[in-house]
Ligand SMILES: [Zn+2]
């Protein structure tokens with residue numbers, strides 16, 4: 490059976506005795522079906538330094554896929570050399586984003602990015618390999634997720650329509666890889682199931698944007714627990730209470746820089 494190799498290059502967490510660099514950001518490398526896809530870039534050059542320490546070559550990427558425009562996922566682009574790689578993002582990803590007067594958006598405009606990589610701005614799902622899908626704009630269907638904006642985008646309240654995820658489609662089900670899940674992790678799961686025509690959700694890795702205890706967390710944990718996941722890897726923007734509640738009901742594994750998975 491085909492497999493995808495996933496390597497975490499930047500995350501908030503690092504493991505004891507493994508001397509990689511951490512930062513409050515996310516980046517991972519996906520290698521599948523002859524393609525090499527960088528999913529997000531973290532905030533700084535940490536992903537490059539970690540890749541170098543791991544002996545991973547990032548000069549021959551085929552794709553850069555972005556989860557959304559926030560700088561903890563896109564500012565690393567400043568350090569990624571220009572290449573023919575296809576860069577996939579939502580049209581809002583490169584718009585100016587601000588929070589309380591501070592710039593929290595991508596380091597480039599779409600035009601500037603297009604001078605460095607082969608930029609494809611897209612709202613619809615896009616296949617990166619035969620079995621790896623970038624989901625595009627996520628319909629908001631749950632009644633308990635993402636009701637409030639985070640700062641502004643292009644001067645208007647930002648509900649992060651650019652926020653998306655990747656789906657690895659296996660013969661036995663689907664596996665999601667998320668950035669920050671501003672769209673709502675349950676909305677993402679619902680859309681992934683619909684787009685793939687597959688209700689068998691094997692696992693999820695990424696940030697779920699669950700930063701405090703409360704009704705949204707409890708409803709999310711209930712939903713996720715109902716999926717019958719084989720594996721769950723919450724990281725980046727998931728608080729301790731959220732992890733604890735998930736751990737009591739699901740097979741949770743701690744994520745850290747340098748973690749590799751064969752999926
Ligand atoms: Zn974000």
Ligand SMILES: [Zn+2]
Pocket residue numbers: 514515559561562668669696725726
């Ligand atoms: Zn984030």
